[in-house]
Amino acid sequence: MSITKPTPSRAGPNAVEVMYGSPVYSQVMQFLNKEARLLDHRELRAWSSMLATDLVYTAPVRSTRRVEGFHEEFGSIGHFDDDYNSIMSRIDRLVGTASAWSEDPPSRTRRFVTNVTVHETETPDEYAISSYLLLTRNRADAKDYKQLSAERLDRLRWTGGRFLLFRREILVDQVVLGMPNLAVFL
Amino acid sequence: MLVEGRDKFQKDPVANLIDLENREVSVAALHDRDLYELEMEKIFAKGWLMLGHDSEIPNVGDYVVRLMGEDQVIVARHSDNTVHVSLNVCPHRAMHICISDSGNARAHKCIYHGWAFRPDGSFIGAPIEKEQMHGTIKPKSELGLKKARCQVYGGLIFATWGGEEAMTLEEWMGDMKFYYDMLFKRTDRGLEVLGPPQRLTIDANWKTAGEQSACDGFHTLTLHQSLLDRGAMVGEAGTEHEKAPAMYGVNLSANGHSLRCIPADTSWSLMAKNPQKDLTDEQRLELMPPPGITKELLPQVKKNLTPEQLHVFAKAPPVVGGMFPNVNMLFIFSPFPDGTLGSALVLHTINPKGPDHFEWVTFFFGEKDASPEYKDMMRQAAAQGTGTSGVIEQDDSDTWPHMSESSRGVIGRTETLKYQAILGENRPADWPNKAKVYAGFSKDDCQWEWWVQYHKMMTA
Known part of the structure; x- marks a missing residue:
């Protein structure tokens, strides 16, 4: 396996914000809505076609810190610490075997994606995107939902007439997750 | 019914739950609240528990907050470089002393009334020293945080509430x-x-x-x-x-x-x-x-x-x-x-x-x-x-x-x-x-x- 230094996920302070309602903004929204729909409908292979092969996909653990230590809120260990190959391997396990018990029977999920901001980056055709995610997850006969809210910091690359995701950092709001695993993608 | 009142457990907590001869454990052992409270007292407040690793707190004053059963403890490095485990409960009004998961502090000061403690749990004092806000009945030496016995093994930090009379960590591990x-x-x-x-x-x-x-x-x-x-x-x-x-x-x-x-x-x-x-x-x-x-x-x-x-x-x-x-x-x-x-x-x-x-x-x-x-x-x-x-x-x-x-x-x-x-x-x-x-x-x-x-x- 190869170790690659991931692209910083948050847009820099001087980055130019892409106008709400512009063609690029609309394309980004279409991308985010489409992947939420595919993931909620368990179309994982179709979702994987939206990923770039240099994907870095992480969800750093969070700690409760005093305000003075806030910059150390996120740790070097991740709930996810993945690349394209490992994501594809997870998908193969989930849809390619009859024994991925954590999602068989599967959860019923909804991914609500809002508060989308898009910034230009130093590389033409690459954009830095921040979005809010609310995941509701219901399983078996539970009357309530496991929920997870997060900010997602994405990088999308315009390649051959479509966007591909090549960086996603998921900043989960919980220090102690309320769900027993992340057998679903965020 | 297998599970009865707590008094019954106190006398013979698991006789009805564990069949030693046939090697069976009642599923009721996964459920009962009274049994659970006894487990906290007899296992989690007596045995050696692994809390973390000394590489998490490399510098003097570094601390992490961890759990021993449902009790929060502060795992901290003292000025002499030794690791100490103290109950994260103020002896004054039971407020948590540390309110973040980790950090560095030479003195842990309770945000409620300001009682302050060293990384080894000892009491420094309360604000307005001349008014003796910790009272005149107990000396400062008796007003520190409750201390667990702590031992570091291979970098792993263990602690027990069993006190000095409890077995050593080596005895606890035995041949393992x-x-x-x-x-x-x-x-x-x-x-x-x-x-x-x-x-x-x-x-x-x-x-x-x-x-x-x-x-x-x-x-x-x-x-x-x-x-x-x-x-x-x-x-x-x-x-x-x-x-x-x-x-x-x-x-x-x-x-x-x-x-x-x-x-x-x-x-x-x-x-x-x-x-x-x-x-x-x-x-x-x-x-x-x-x-x-x-x-x-x-x-x-x-x-x-x-x-x-x-x-x-x-x-x-x-x-x-x-x-x-x-x-x-x-x-x-x-x-x-x-x-x-x-x-x-x-x-x-x-x-x-x-x-x-x-x-x-x-x-x-x-x-x-x-x-x-x-x-x-x-x-x-x-x-x-x-x-x-x-x-x-x-x-x-x-x-x-x-x-x-x-x-x-x-x-x-x-x-x-x-x-x-x-x-x-x-x-x-x-x-x-x-x-x-x-x-x-x-x-x-x-x-x-x-x-x-x-x-x-x-x-x-």
């Missing part, structure tokens, strides 16, 4: 220390955490994960079937391993602690697809160093371990196991999708949160002297295989809540957990005479020993 040394004391500078731990909540009784940590090899064939299906676990064709890879090995148990050793030959057929026979211990270690050890670190391992320990490493290194009551550990090889062989060193603590919930805390480790690139690899291997999203453990976390739900039915809780697949002690001639040794197909022996230790502490 010989094997734990192979994992935690094998290199000159030892292990370090690769970051702060993952934490999540599982809606199940703590004992569902606790007993599984004691060498439940059997569940890998079914619960982890997906790994077999995808070739991440394969057995050598034409041998007993073909249908049941990694099921034949050596399970070890003492005082409820356990480790499961998988023959290196199995790992070779699994990883290298190249079984090698008739090699010396030296050659075996060179060909495939144990998980987490690189060729560069092998000389240290050879220096720090005895020939007996090295023989175990060469023949069948410890791969998974636990420490009673609430530690689960994995020292595993982990193949990456691109075919390269990774390894992961992972410790979990199982922290009870009432009879129906526990907090599952996951620490990732690497050898301090491993290269940064190797540690990056280990961090990724651990996250992809274990913990929150790990493809191995996400199936475990899905199972335990079912067991707790079963215990909520009045009929369900009359069922029993059965530990009747018995291999029996069976030590190979070349295996060290340490701990109870079960060589062969992994059966229920070690998990039953976990319950025997549970029974011993609950009836003590």
